[in-house]
Amino acid sequence: MNFQLIIISLFLVLSSCNTSDETYGNGIIPSATPKSYQTENVIIVVIDGPRYTETWGDTLHQYQPRLLNSLAAEGTIYTNFYNNGVTYTNPGHTAITTGNYQALDNTGQAIPNHASIFQHWLKDSGADSSKAWLITSKDKLQILANCQDSLWNNSFMPSTNCGVGGNGLGSGYREDSLTFIQIQRILNTHHPKLTLINFKEPDASGHRNDWSAYLDGIRNTDEYVFQIWNMIQNDVVYANKTTMFVTNDHGRHTDGHLDGFISHGDDCSGCRHINLFAAGPDFKKGQILSSNREQVDISATVAELMSFEFSSGKGEVMQELFK
Numbered sequence: 117m118n119f120q121l122i123i124i125s126l127f128l129v130l131s132s133c134n135t136s137d138e139t140y141g142n143g144i145i146p147s148a149t150p151k152s153y154q155t156e157n158v159i160i161v162v163i164d165g166p167r168y169t170e171t172w173g174d175t176l177h178q179y180q181p182r183l184l185n186s187l188a189a190e191g192t193i194y195t196n197f198y199n200n201g202v203t204y205t206n207p208g209h210t211a212i213t214t215g216n217y218q219a220l221d222n223t224g225q226a227i228p229n230h231a232s233i234f235q236h237w238l239k240d241s242g243a244d245s246s247k248a249w250l251i252t253s254k255d256k257l258q259i260l261a262n263c264q265d266s267l268w269n270n271s272f273m274p275s276t277n278c279g280v281g282g283n284g285l286g287s288g289y290r291e292d293s294l295t296f297i298q299i300q301r302i303l304n305t306h307h308p309k310l311t312l313i314n315f316k317e318p319d320a321s322g323h324r325n326d327w328s329a330y331l332d333g334i335r336n337t338d339e340y341v342f343q344i345w346n347m348i349q350n351d352v353v354y355a356n357k358t359t360m361f362v363t364n365d366h367g368r369h370t371d372g373h374l375d376g377f378i379s380h381g382d383d384c385s386g387c388r389h390i391n392l393f394a395a396g397p398d399f400k401k402g403q404i405l406s407s408n409r410e411q412v413d414i415s416a417t418v419a420e421l422m423s424f425e426f427s428s429g430k431g432e433v434m435q436e437l438f439k
C-alpha cells in the first residue's frame with residue numbers, strides 16, 4: 117500500500133467515525149464533519165390554496181402586509197416556487213411531508229406511500245410522539261401521520277390535532293381561528309420540535325366562489341403566521357433555535373381558466389406557482405430569490421437542519437438559504 121492510499125484509507129475511516137451510521141440518499145457521501153446548526157425545531161405552516169398572484173406575486177402586496185412589512189426582512193422569499201405534482205390538498209401536503217409527488221386520493225381515504233419527515237425524525241431522534249405534531253384545520257390531513265411503506269406503517273407516528281375538535285378523519289373542517297387556539301396551546305404545552313400546521317383558508321372560501329372572503333382568508337392567515345413567528349421569538353425554548361417555513365399546498369386556476377380562482381387541480385401555472393417563505397437562525401435574512409425550487413425540497417432541507425436520515429425523499433437541500 118503506497119502512502120497516498122494510506123492517507124485515503126485513513127480519511128475514509130475518520131469520515132465514517134464522524135458521521136452517524138445512517139444511509140444517505142443518492143449515494144452522496146456526507147462531509148467529514150457533520151454540520152451543526154442552531155436549529156433545534158422546525159415549524160411548517162401551509163396556507164391552503166392561494167394563488168401566487170394574490171400572495172407575493174401581487175406587486176402591491178395588499179393581502180399579506182405582515183409578510184411584506186415584518187417577515188420578509190427576517191428570511192427568504194422564493195419567487196419561483198412550485199407544486200410540480202398533483203395540485204390538490206392531500207397530494208400537495210404529501211409532497212411537502214414525504215418529499216415525493218404522488219397522485220394520492222384527496223378525500224382522506226388513503227395514506228401516503230412514503231414515510232414522512234415526522235416518522236424519520238421520530239425514529240432517528242428517539243423522541244416521543246408529543247414532540248412531533250400535525251395541527252390542521254382540515255380533518256382529512258390526518259393521513260399525513262402514517263404511510264403505506266411496510267417498514268414504517270403505524271410506526272413512529274406524530275401526534276395529531278386535525279379537524280373539528282381535533283378529532284381527525286370524519287370530523288370535518290375546523291375554523292382557522294380555532295386551529296390557531298390549538299396551535300398556541302400545543303406549542304406552549306409540548307414544545308414540539310417538528311410541527312406542520314394547515315390553515316384551510318383561503319381555499320375553503322375560494323371553492324364557495326367568494327372573492328372577498330378568499331382575500332380575507334389570505335389576510336387572516338398572514339396575521340396568524342405573524343403571530344406564530346412572534347410566539348417563537350418570545351418563547352425561551354424556541355427563540356433563536358426554530359426555523360419556520362410558510363408555503364402552500366397548491367394555487368388555483370389562472371384567470372383565463374373556466375373556473376378561475378374558484379377551483380384548482382390541473383397543471384396550469386396558477387395551480388402550480390405557490391409561495392415559500394423560510395426563516396430561521398441558520399438562514400440568511402432579507403433575501404428574495406428567483407431560484408427554481410419546489411415542494412419536495414422542503415423536506416430535504418428540514419432533514420439537513422435536523423440531521424436525520426431521509427433517503428426516501430426526492431428533493432434537494434435548498435443550500436442558498438443557509439448562511
Ligand SMILES: [Zn+2]
Nearest residue numbers: 165205319323
Ligand atoms: Zn381546494
Ligand SMILES: [Zn+2]
Nearest residue numbers: 369382384387
Ligand atoms: Zn389550474
